Amino acid sequence: MTLSLDIHYVTHIGEDLRVNILKPDGSYEQHRMQTDDGHVWSIRLTTEETTAGYIDYFYTLHRMTTELRREWCMITHRLETIGDRDSTYICHDLWHDMPDDAHLYSSAFTECVNNREHSMSPKADSNSAIRLKIRAPQLRKGERLFISGNCNILGNWNPDNALPMYEHENNEWVATVDTTDIQLQDIELKFIIKHNNPDHINSIIWETGDNRRLNIPTINGNEIIVIELPRASFDRHDQKLAGTAVPVFSLRSEGSFGVGDFGDLQLMTDWVACTGQRVLQVLPVNDTTLDHSWQDSYPYSCISIFALHPMYCDLRRLPQIKDKGLRTRFESLRKELNALPKVDYVRVNDAKNEYLHIVFEQEGKTVLSTKEFKEWFAEEEEWLVPYAQYSVLRDKFRTPNYNDWADHNVWNEDDRPALTNPRTKAYKEVAYHYFVQYMLAMQLKAAHRHARAKSVILKGDIPIGVNRCGCDAWMEPRYFNLDGQAGAPPDFFSSDGQNWGFPTYNWDEMLKDDCRWWVRRFSNMAKYFDAYRIDHVLGFFRIWEIPGSCKYGLLGQFSPSLGMTVDEIAGYGLRFSPSMLGEGMEDEREKARESLFLRDHKRHDLYHPRISSHGSPCHERLSQQEKDGYNRLYDDYFYRRNNHFWYTEAMKKLPQLVNATRMLVCAEDLGMVPDCVPWVMDELKILSLEIQTMPKEPFVRFGILEHNPYRSVCTISSHDTETMRMWWDEDRERTNDYYHNTMHHGGDAPHPLPGWLAKDIIYRHLACPSMLCILTLQDWLATDERLRLADASEERINIPANPHHYWRYRMHLNIEQLLAAKEFNRSLKEMVDASGR
Structure with a gap:
């Protein structure tokens, strides 16, 4: 033709x-x-x-x-x-x-x-x-x-x-x-x-x-x-949707095994749908297993950007264990673990791994010989084979640090043929991990199909970093700067800054193959989700990079960023002196107090003003004229100097990632946000995150909900913050200000937060212009004083200032009870419907 x-x-x-x-x-x-x-x-x-x-x-x-x-x-x-x-x-x-x-x-x-x-x-x-x-x-x-x-x-x-x-x-x-x-x-x-x-x-x-x-x-x-013809023109209002955010590990059903699983995700979807909501948002579900301790509970420290965490396997959907005595023992253990108020990470994972090994020995040969498994294996082989070998070696040498292994200190592509041939010893050693990942993938895909059938958007989460001892760094070390650490500068969450411990990315290397590593990551995500949250999107503009020898985030600097020469510093009326670097001091906090500048990590003839240096002893020793010059330099550096440079850096990466899939793209854009971030997000149509108590407008204590952009996600709290009830009682002066001047109520703000007032706060958020209003399950439950957890302090999921926080929050109700709470569900649906969502 x-x-x-x-x-x-x-x-x-x-x-x-x-x-x-x-x-x-x-x-x-x-x-x-x-x-x-x-x-x-x-x-x-x-x-x-x-x-x-x-x-x-x-x-x-x-x-x-x-x-x-x-x-x-x-x-x-x-x-x-x-x-x-x-x-x-x-x-x-x-x-x-x-x-x-x-x-x-x-x-x-x-x-x-x-x-x-x-x-x-x-x-x-x-x-x-x-x-x-x-x-x-x-x-x-x-x-x-x-x-x-x-x-x-x-x-x-x-x-x-x-x-x-x-x-x-x-x-x-x-x-x-x-x-x-x-x-x-x-x-x-x-x-x-x-x-x-x-x-x-x-x-x-x-x-x-x-x-x-x-x-x-x-x-x-x-x-x-x-x-x-030019696109059709219809006078229709923008669609607005409501949703719930809850970690998968926090879900609880009558039949779960002490932790939420992908079967529970389907039940939770049913509750979301019955209350008129359209979005169910979860935290990352990737494998985080390093040393099989409770510290592996950190969901943002994945060892593989592809592998799913074995603890999310719904054992109810596996073939039944044939041994009746074993079935009885596991059922007794399941009931014990499921009755606990919080996740016992170690016992749950030990039990599930034992159960999965038994089922594998019983059914593995049959499952791995099926046409369905072979088709799936062919599609996932590129990442699956190294991940399985890494998992075996991690357990064999009893450490995730591949540098300490006796051999295989880096992935060897020559090992692949033996690891993919079912007749070899090497294949038999890793086959268990193939089996588990297959079961997990099938269950999460089933949850995804169920959500679509219910017209519910399943929204995932893409962490900004990966663990430096994980499979990704072991397999493709060229993509990482393993001598640096990613984190966040001192902020509302932590006066010392945050050190996440993740290696920073070698973007020069990643850009050589058009960010293939990231494209594969996003494409894999699209198999299970229809929307995603980019964790710390600012990291695609610049990351807070901390020297490998440091514990805190105080001595970090944005990377990449345009360092300053001595002559540029002098242009602000400030005489540069090596004493301003605080070098030679071993204690990080002491060095921070005595430094106004830090050397550039790559070029030692360039310098960066140290963040949060105002009020430090070194700053106080400056004359007033020098302080004025340093303050001008500081403001120019952090808020103007790098703007176009960071815009260019983000536009090298984000367009091809956003366009790699058809998932709806949302971003966590909180923190020290450069002016160029909204430029990029608007250009690429990425939804921003809006939290009223963390406003982006300068000199405003509380954001104005009516000013939220349509292309945004509105929420009240997140996994990193206090819940609404906790925030309400934390600072009564602030609460009174919010109660009187934002909500326009008279009298003293009531404490603790009553259900009627929680409902008022939520309805105002639902009524705002944001496309998505996604609230934590804890905040939804705050509206019903009979259903919510008695102790609000037990609702928190994470404390960002604590790098060793134990992630173990679970719903105190099971999902079946939630589905049966007719009056509560009707109240939520009425709010959602009345708000136009």
Whole structure:
């Protein structure tokens, strides 16, 4: 068949446009287009008809061998091959940039909230036809697009007779217009939305604006003309959704084994759906097993960005243990562990590992020989094989520090053949880990399918770091700076700063292969989730890097960042002296008190002002004139000097990661936020995080909820903060200020927080403009004084200032009790519905 494409795109001298035809394997063929005026580009190709019944393609802008721009490829152009193999398709296309409502193309909306059946349109009655194509992301579940116009085939403006369209791609609709039925050369039309249920309150919605005018071109034999029209325009309010945040390990059901699991995740989805919510957010679920101690409970310290944590395996969904005595023993242990108020991490994991080993010995050979397992193994082999070998070696040498192992101190690709051959000894040693990861993947995929069936968005979490002794660093050390440590500068959470202990990333190395490590990570995440939270998105702009010898975050510096020369420092009226570096002092806190500057980690002739240095002894010894100069330098350095540099750094990385999947992208953008962060997030349509008690506006104690941007996630507390009830009683002066000046109530603020007031606070958050309002389970429960935990201090999940915190919070109710709490659930649903979510 012949394919003729044209598109309007204004280029400059030396630039050219190319069309990229996608192949089934994801690669593409690139063809240079022609132009006479630099405005209209065209090409004529001969291609084979595809078995899929359509061809997908996209456009790119080039200057010689360099790609300057490409279209937004969340969805590509799709041409259905509706004629015979001798047909000529003439396509008049539009260039697509990322739209403001890009979220409506994410799987969170297309597969969960607005899920609709897709279908290819019927074959054309003849080989001469006009195809109209348009993108209309505003449609919701149960709706279909039609064309109404001033001719018979379009119903003569009668919506009952309008021409139906077919959604052959997410939010892209097509229809064939039989030109033999059109008497006019110039027709008028509008698009309309019709609900499948004619009794629906908005059963018909007409497109806004003037009528569209379409001039019908002359069609020669065997020609199918495809006209892409500017996107549909409907006057619809933005969709807002409510949700719950809870760690998987915190879930409790009647049948769980002392810790939440992927089966409990399905039950929790049912509760979210029954209360009118649409989002269930969890913490990271990756394996964190280092030494099998309670310190492995830290979910943000994964040993593999792909492997799932074995403790999340739902033992109820495994084949039953045949030995009756063992079944009785494990059931007794399950009841004991499940009755505990908090997770006993070590006992739970020891018990589950023993159980999994028994099931593996009993069923492993059968499972690993199935077609389903072999297909899954082929897809996951790249990461799975090194992870399994790492896990065996970690336990064999009784340490996760691969530098201390007797051998295999780095992954050797030559080991792969033996580790993937079921007949070898090496395979048999690692097969248990293949079995466990397969079971986990199947269970989490089942939870994902269940969430989609309930129209609930399952939202995951991508930690900024990985453990320096984990499989990722062992397998691909070139991607990491293992002599540095990631953390956070001194802030509200910690006056000494935070040292997470993670290695920082070697971005120079990662960028050499277009961040393949990160793309694989995000793509793997998309198998299980439809939205995700980027933990500490500021790390993609710059990370707080702490020397490997340091314990605290006090002596860190942003990396990368533009260090200052001695001459630049002098330009602020400040005479630089080596004594300002505090060097030679072994105690970190003492060195911090005596230093105004730190040497650059890579170039020792450059310097950075030490963060939080105001008020230190070294700062106090400065004259007033010197203090004024240092203060100007400090403000310029942290808030202006690096802005465009950090913008460029983020734009090297984030665009390809955001576009690697169709998940909805949310980011935790709290802390010392440079001005360039909102620029990037707005450009890439990433949702920000808004917490009223941690406002981003300067000189404001509490944020104004009505000022929240639509493209944001609103919450009251998180896993890193006190819950709403804890915050309410922590500082009564602050609480009174909030009660009087933000909520506009009179009298003294009541303590402890009563249920009616918790409901008031929550409703105000639900009513704000943010797209998502996701509250912790503890904050939802705060509205019901009969259901909530008696001791509010037991609700906290994490204390960021404590790097050795034990993550063990569990729901005090089980999910079955939560589902049975009819009055509470009705109250929540009423709030959600009344707020327009």
